[in-house]
Amino acid sequence: MSERAVVDRLTCVLCPVGCELEVRRTSADEADAAGSGTGKTRKTGPGEPRGSGTAGLEVRGNQCEKGVPFAVEEVLRPKRNLATSVPVKGTAAIMVSVRLSATVPREMIFPILAEIAKLRPETPVRRGQVLIANVLGTGVDVVATRTLSGFDPLFHPRKSQAMPTRFKA
Ligand code: SF4
DSSP states (O other): OOOOOEEEEEEOOSSTTOOEEEEEEOGGGGGGTTSOOOOEEEOOOTTSOEEEEETTEEEEEESSTTHHHHHHHHHHSOEEOOEEEEEOTTOSSOEEEEEESSOEEGGGHHHHHHHHHTOOOOSOBOTTOEEETTGGGSSOOEEEOSOBOSSOGGGOHHHHTSOOGGGOO
């Protein structure tokens, strides 16, 4: 049996087990690696890593079936979320943290970051508030992950440097 080309090696991040996955092209579908297959599962013998073929790919090393769609999506259509923070309007020192409401194609991360960099939300901002709806037509929103009622003095840079009372001599 000829050794099939390894397309990718990756770690499954869906649970703490962290299986080391190996993705190979199946010989029958080698030219179809970019397709969207229906997903087939192959039974394996004792001691043999579990493997499944889908979209012209075979995944090995997964201890459960969740690893297969994870690996196939990672190879064919990788997606990511992002979390960052932006200053509220009128100050560069008070930041509100934001993230995406869902994952987006990996190649959209930098264009979306450029859109987020233009943001200067006005306070008050509440956690979960949509700051950019359907960013760049992805169907995903940029949402605040922190409630900020105004220019909270606790987050003023000079006041936040003050030593907390319990540590004063
Ligand atoms: S393949 Fe299954 S057991 Fe392994 S890390 Fe992914 S979710 Fe966890």
